[in-house]
Amino acid sequence: MFVASLLRTRRVAALALTAVMLGTACAGGASPTATSSAQTGGTPVAGGTVTIPIVADPTLNPWSPNAFVESVFPNRVLFASVTKPGKDLAPAPDLAESWSAATDGLSWTFKLRAGMKWSDGQPLNADDIAFTFNDVVLKKELAANGAGNFAAVKSVTAVDPTTVRFDLLRPFAALPSYLAYNAGILPKHVLSADPLKTTSFNKGVPVSSGPYKVEKYTAGQSVSMVRNDSYFGPKPYLDKVVFSVVPDPNTQIAQALSGDIGIMLLDDKASVDRVKSASNLTVQSRPLVQYYWLALNQTDSRFTDVRVRQAFVYAINRKAIIDSVERGYGSIANSAISPALKAYYDPSLASKYGYDPEKAKSLLKDAGWTAGADGILTKDGKPFKFTMDVGQKGPLEPVNALIQQDLKKVGVQADLNTMEWNSYIQKVVVQRNYTATVNWWVYPSDPDVFPYYHSSAAGKGFNIPGYQDPKLDDILVRGQAATDVEKRKAVYKELQSYMAENEPYLFLWYPEEVDVFSTSLKGVPELGLRDAMHYIGEWWLAKK
Amino acid sequence: MIVFTSALTFFFVNLAPGGPSSIMNMSATAEQRDALIRAMGLDRPVAVRYVDWLGGALRGDLGTSLTTDLPIATLLGDRLPNTLLLSGTALALALLVGIPIGIVQALRRGTWLDRILDLISTLGLAVPVFWLGIVLILIFAVNLHVLPSSGVSSVSDDSFGDRLAHLVLPAFALATTILPTVVRFMRTSLIEVLGTEYLRTAEAKGLREATVIVRHALPNALMPVVSAIGALIPRLLGGTVVTEAVFSWPGMGRLALDAANGRDYPLVTGIALVVATIAVVTSIVVDVVYTRLDPRVALS
Numbered sequence: 001m002f003v004a005s006l007l008r009t010r011r012v013a014a015l016a017l018t019a020v021m022l023g024t025a026c027a028g029g030a031s032p033t034a035t036s037s038a039q040t041g042g043t044p045v046a047g048g049t050v051t052i053p054i055v056a057d058p059t060l061n062p063w064s065p066n067a068f069v070e071s072v073f074p075n076r077v078l079f080a081s082v083t084k085p086g087k088d089l090a091p092a093p094d095l096a097e098s099w100s101a102a103t104d105g106l107s108w109t110f111k112l113r114a115g116m117k118w119s120d121g122q123p124l125n126a127d128d129i130a131f132t133f134n135d136v137v138l139k140k141e142l143a144a145n146g147a148g149n150f151a152a153v154k155s156v157t158a159v160d161p162t163t164v165r166f167d168l169l170r171p172f173a174a175l176p177s178y179l180a181y182n183a184g185i186l187p188k189h190v191l192s193a194d195p196l197k198t199t200s201f202n203k204g205v206p207v208s209s210g211p212y213k214v215e216k217y218t219a220g221q222s223v224s225m226v227r228n229d230s231y232f233g234p235k236p237y238l239d240k241v242v243f244s245v246v247p248d249p250n251t252q253i254a255q256a257l258s259g260d261i262g263i264m265l266l267d268d269k270a271s272v273d274r275v276k277s278a279s280n281l282t283v284q285s286r287p288l289v290q291y292y293w294l295a296l297n298q299t300d301s302r303f304t305d306v307r308v309r310q311a312f313v314y315a316i317n318r319k320a321i322i323d324s325v326e327r328g329y330g331s332i333a334n335s336a337i338s339p340a341l342k343a344y345y346d347p348s349l350a351s352k353y354g355y356d357p358e359k360a361k362s363l364l365k366d367a368g369w370t371a372g373a374d375g376i377l378t379k380d381g382k383p384f385k386f387t388m389d390v391g392q393k394g395p396l397e398p399v400n401a402l403i404q405q406d407l408k409k410v411g412v413q414a415d416l417n418t419m420e421w422n423s424y425i426q427k428v429v430v431q432r433n434y435t436a437t438v439n440w441w442v443y444p445s446d447p448d449v450f451p452y453y454h455s456s457a458a459g460k461g462f463n464i465p466g467y468q469d470p471k472l473d474d475i476l477v478r479g480q481a482a483t484d485v486e487k488r489k490a491v492y493k494e495l496q497s498y499m500a501e502n503e504p505y506l507f508l509w510y511p512e513e514v515d516v517f518s519t520s521l522k523g524v525p526e527l528g529l530r531d532a533m534h535y536i537g538e539w540w541l542a543k544k
Numbered sequence: 545m546i547v548f549t550s551a552l553t554f555f556f557v558n559l560a561p562g563g564p565s566s567i568m569n570m571s572a573t574a575e576q577r578d579a580l581i582r583a584m585g586l587d588r589p590v591a592v593r594y595v596d597w598l599g600g601a602l603r604g605d606l607g608t609s610l611t612t613d614l615p616i617a618t619l620l621g622d623r624l625p626n627t628l629l630l631s632g633t634a635l636a637l638a639l640l641v642g643i644p645i646g647i648v649q650a651l652r653r654g655t656w657l658d659r660i661l662d663l664i665s666t667l668g669l670a671v672p673v674f675w676l677g678i679v680l681i682l683i684f685a686v687n688l689h690v691l692p693s694s695g696v697s698s699v700s701d702d703s704f705g706d707r708l709a710h711l712v713l714p715a716f717a718l719a720t721t722i723l724p725t726v727v728r729f730m731r732t733s734l735i736e737v738l739g740t741e742y743l744r745t746a747e748a749k750g751l752r753e754a755t756v757i758v759r760h761a762l763p764n765a766l767m768p769v770v771s772a773i774g775a776l777i778p779r780l781l782g783g784t785v786v787t788e789a790v791f792s793w794p795g796m797g798r799l800a801l802d803a804a805n806g807r808d809y810p811l812v813t814g815i816a817l818v819v820a821t822i823a824v825v826t827s828i829v830v831d832v833v834y835t836r837l838d839p840r841v842a843l844s
Contacts, residue, residue: 051699056802057612059612064613065566065569065572065576065580066565066566066611066612066613068565068569140575140579141579141582141583142579143566143572143575143576143577143579143580143583144576145566145569145571145572146571147573147576148571148572148573148575148576197613199612199613199614202613203612203613203614218699219619219622219794220622220623220626220794220795220798220799221695221696221697221699221792221794222695222699224699242699244694244695244699244792245695245792245794246694246792247789247792247798248674248789248790248792250678250790251677251678251681251693251694251790251791251792254678254681254682254685254686254693255685255693255694257682257686258685258686258689258693260685260693419561420562420805421568421805422561422562422563422565422568422805422806422807423560423561423562425562425568425569425570426561426562426563426568427561429568429570430567430568430574430577439570460573460574461573461574462573
């Protein structure tokens, strides 16, 4: 009841916001479109506070099952991990300085920096990493957040204080990349009793290892952070970082306009023009390791025919979706590997399927679907009708409406069943009780997408369509076994073209993130904002 | 009454599709979901869980929130004062502004002033609070820079003045949800009282108009307004859900919304319990005040 009415009010509020913004708030006048150099130029100076909005009280423990999207920013600032995403998104040193795989690919050894300390002055070493994995991530009954990413890890051994070895159940070449993804290391000396539910830690002032540490956690309002003098890296420039709890996206935008916010993610791209015209703000877009898809349940025999899946891809005007719903911030996807993964992405596939309803019709005809009386295709006397379950989140509602229209044009009737998000997850993801649905995946910065496609993940894992294909499985397994970068590139190029041809999920588009910055904030690397959090020590504020 | 509310809430929220956010999470595996269901005890029947919860509640233990792991009493203790402050201020504001306007309208009924004020309060009823909230933020925080846009206090400043400044916009926005009702009750009831015989008698006796109104008409006319307050409190608390979200006000409304979205069963029940208690207590208070104002009504 609350939820439905709030979702409705959100949309109206966005309209109201745009309307009001046109009438007021124009004092700043237009500014030239900022260039990317705006964020990097000049000589860094120390000092100042940057405020970043988050939508709810964070849980300051990356492995807590209650650490959701609002917790990602602060946790990436607070907890250093074995590796972190490099500025090219390849794994880069964080706690570890170097790493290598055993020749059989069944273990990885990480060499750590010497002399690291926690924010309370206690030593930080290989024991903490072994603790985080053996006693938290790999403990199944704790259900640690993201533990599924480490299903290939058997155990972790602290060889000596600066050496740690990950023993694997099967080759897992992506391990260094996965260790850079929401895998902050926890302090063994604080959390050995209760690693995931110690609320004085999760909702208070945790012992941490990153460039900043918590100064004060004010429930419902903010988490303020100051420099962590025990940090192993260079001294950060900003005096303070404040994560301010602002649940309403329109209020976030208003605060950015009033100069109260240093940097934020603009979720509602409809507001981008207004923000662009504010003289105190810079707008930039960044590629994301994310893609939207349409899953067609493979237990429905109509969708096991590859021609039907390809026909749908031709039928859906993906460019129109990107232009309208994403305001142009995105690009057409034909595989799971995002352009953000520059080393692996194959740009030649981008034009594989144009918007071509005629081609779609002829493919459907080849698959045995013929025009029925009311314009709906039929086969064996049954009309091509099904229900798409729609979760109320992000751009999903308008996207589904557009897809529904496009499918109708080729004689396929999709009825929409819109649901509140939590109920949607239960029906579609948990119970797999659906025929077709649109959603997205965000995944670690690595082309290893095994968990989302392998047949072992069909039905219960992340393989939502339940697509099972020995050929695809084989490519995925070879990718995990190839530790050499050039070999990996070859395998994942093969994976992309196989995916584009077979459409295990129907790939829709790769979204781009729109970041809104204060013009005085510099030194933020050209990464998605979540990844840029790993570099917060390099951010600085130009004096006004 | 309160036990009934908690039982109703507990069963309804448990019957809603979905589950706690940690379980209904795209990135949780089936294995993780099973482990979480066991850890939270959600594999037990709803009735068993309710009896368990009620047993704790009767001993003063409202349980632990499923989405934050914090004791529910702590969460409510943090948030309730903020909501009481916000809705109390909004109520006071609505009465302080609404009663005089109602009086003016009643005394000048039928004039252009009455019609303009009537139009304003009709608009007031029609304008949704989330829209008004954003407009207020854009005007006073973004353009004029005179008031803060969100929260109960600044990170660096926690003085009385700072808190007061944070209260102004949300309290005003929330007050508008009941202000038109206060005005209308006041206007209608005063007009009615002014038409009664004893007032015409008083006027005929040669008493001054001001004396007639203040000494004789107002006390009687206020009675329906006071009884309306009891009915307005639930509406006010409902309004906090939206107001608190727009102004990032850390109160019960936001907590309720997050708890409902996240299927935090014990937290939703705890909040319902508190809101029900407030509704019961205020209606008792209103009844007591009523007896003081009107000697004909006695508590028996």
